[in-house]
Amino acid sequence: MDPLSDVLALLKLHSYVSGGFDAGGAWAISFGPHDGIKFHAVVKGSCWIVVEGEPPVQVGAGECFLLPRGRPFRIASDLSVLPIPVSEVLPAEPTGGIVTRNGGGDYLSIGGYFTLAEGPAALLLDALPPLLHIRDTPGATTLRWCVERMRQELAEGQPGDFIVAQQLATMVLVQALRHYLSNRTAEGSGWLFALADRRLHAAIAAMHGAPGRRWTLEALARAAGMSRTAFAVTFKKTVGLSPMEYLTRWRMMRAADRLTTSRLSLAEIGSALGYDSEKSFSTAFKRIMNCSPRQYGRRSSEGVGLAQGSPA
Template sequence: MDSLSDVLSLLELRSYVSGGFDAGGAWAVRFGSHEGIKFHAVLRGQCWVSVEGEPEPVQISEGECFLLARGKPFRIASDMAVEAVDARTLLPQVQDGRIVTYNGGGEFLSIGGYFTLADDQADLLLKMLPPIMHVRDEPGLSTLRWCIERMRQELREPQPGGDIVARQLATMVLVLVLRVRLSARNSDDVGWLFALADKRMRAVINAMHEAPDAKWTLQKLAGQAAMSRTTFALRFRELVGLSPMDYLTRWRMTLAADRLRHSRDSVAEIGRAVGYESEKSFSTAFKRVMNCPPRQYGRGQRTAGHSEPT
């Protein structure tokens, strides 16, 4: 499994398609704060999106979509001067395959959904993303457009198993948007996600994720990247924001924390699974990174502000 798939699996990603919005005339809708990631895809017309705390609204046109990753309140509108109605007041109007019709519809159509993540690990992904991601209509995004169109059909023409199909399509949309984000990364973007855009760093991170229990050294990791040890160490830190060995340690502790929550394995067994021969050395590393001993974390008494890979 590749690194991005690893992280999304660890985060217990769940996808949901909440429905469509068909509007006409002048309109504006406000949404409150939210957990996880929200997405909207515009199938017809265009709209403005304003996120609380962001300086300027963003215009989204037909064939484009946007994701919101910081949970901030936002509003979408045909015109930012229009007074917004609360989205919750529109829920009783859901009809025609979970599509809300507002002001007669016919001029604007969008599909919305959201992704939930495991609360205590969500920042692994969320802190890599800006408050709003605008994905424009480009020739290379035909698969994204196909997924969105299929979601529209599942909403318009409900079929047996339609909810599962729509959720899987939504997951594909998220992964495709993350790929777009990688290809368009800025020079000052730092973190494990952005390092995946570099083939050599991706090979190293994949190797760490595939074998967290291996006896990795800086020299062995540099070999995975086919680079000298010094050049590799500098490049890795530049892209990820951590040294290779620090990233490895934090990934191991993230895996260990997940097993402490979800398995009955002993602390010693979990330590061996992530590369530590003794329980003592594992416990020392875990406490340093996660800010509490593994036995305390496993009993559900873990502290709130622990560290994760950058």
Template sequence: MDTLSDVLSLLKLQSYVSGGFDAAGDWAVRFGPFDGIKFHAVLRGRCWLSVDGEPEPLEVTEGECFLLARGKSFCIASNLAAEPVAFGTLVPQIRDGRIVTHKGGGEFLSVGGYFTLADGQADLLLNVLPAVIHIREEPGPSTLRWCIERMREELREPQPGGGIVAQQLATLVLVQALRLQFAGGRNEAVGWLYALADKRMRAVINAMHETPGAKWTLQTLAEQAAMSRTSFALRFKELVGLSPMDYLTRWRMNLAAARLTHSRDSIAEIGLALGYDSEKSFSAAFKRIMKCAPRQYGRRQTNGG
């Protein structure tokens, strides 16, 4: 698998589509804090998005989406001057899979949902994302446009298996959003996601993910990038924000944390599979990154935190 697929698999990404929101006239709806990632796709009309702590509202029009990655309360509205109502008060007004409000709907239609991520490791993705991701129309053939159109059809004419279809479409929207993030010219952004836009760094990160237990050195990683060791180390740190060996160690520890939680492998077996010659050296690295010993981590997850 490639790096992005690896990370999403490790985080046990699950998508949930909560249904449509249909409105007309002047309206505003406020949503509270949340875990994971929220998304909305505008199927018809337009709305304003205001996120707590963000300086400017954002206009989102038909065929566009937005994703929220920091758990902040937010409001969507047809008119910024409208008095918002809490989303929870609208839930009883469900009709044909949509929450219909304000003059019976018809002018605005969106579909919303959220993505959950594995506890304890969600920051691997959330920390590299901005609070708000606005996904606009792409030039030429558009994956986003196709996904939104399919969502519209699923709402218009529900079919057997529609829940699974909606989840898969939502996952496609998220992946496309992440692709656009690292390919969209955010030159100031730092993190593994944005480093994937550089072909040489992508080759190195993919190699680390494919064989995390290999006896990697700075020299062998530089060879993957076809660069000198010094140039590679500087470029990797500039794009990722960590040295190559620090990134490798952190990725190994994320894998170790998942295995401690979801497998019956011993600490020694996990350490050996991830390139450590002894349980002692693996445990020391794990404690440095995860802030507790492997045995304590596994016990903590088993006991629910």
């Protein structure tokens, strides 16, 4: 798999389409804090989105926005309208269909959210801004198709519509991330930004493809097609970590996943990830994850919140 697919798989990403919103006239709705990533795709009309701590942004038909940081927000037809809580708009028992406000007809959007595995969620969330606005451009054709298909699934009520809508939502997230990377102008650091650079992408893909290999800086520089010095400087500036620091953190993310999804021993997990002994593996794990591998596995089985480590 490519690095982005690797990370999304590791995060145990699940997509949910919560329904549509069809509004007429003037309206405004407020939302409280949330977990995971919320998304709204505008099918018809336009709206204002105001995320706590961020300036207002207008989103038009064919565009969407993602909210990765969980901050409270509001959407409105007009910023002067006093918002009502979303609980007053949704039915007592949500059906996943389209909710109508003020007779509908002027504005239509599809909304949903993505849940992530609690421990490594920061892998993705810390690499994204509080508000991700995906504008309507020629390169967003696939995104628009996904949104239109979701609208049809919600409206038609065909057998299997729930599964189809969830898969389409996952495609919306991937397309939005691709669009964000290809059109990013602001400086930032993190593994996600490195994927937009084909040279760094190649090095990260090599690490993800063989995390147990005894990588050296020279070998990774060759994978990137760069000199050792240029690679080290560029990687550190873009990712925010040295190549070997990134490799260690990625190994620990993989180790954490195996601790909760396999019956392998600590020695077997450590050996598969390039460590000569259980002791050296446990030392590296504790440094990154802030707990020992045994503690991590025990807390996970008990459903306790885990210490987070992240290569971004």
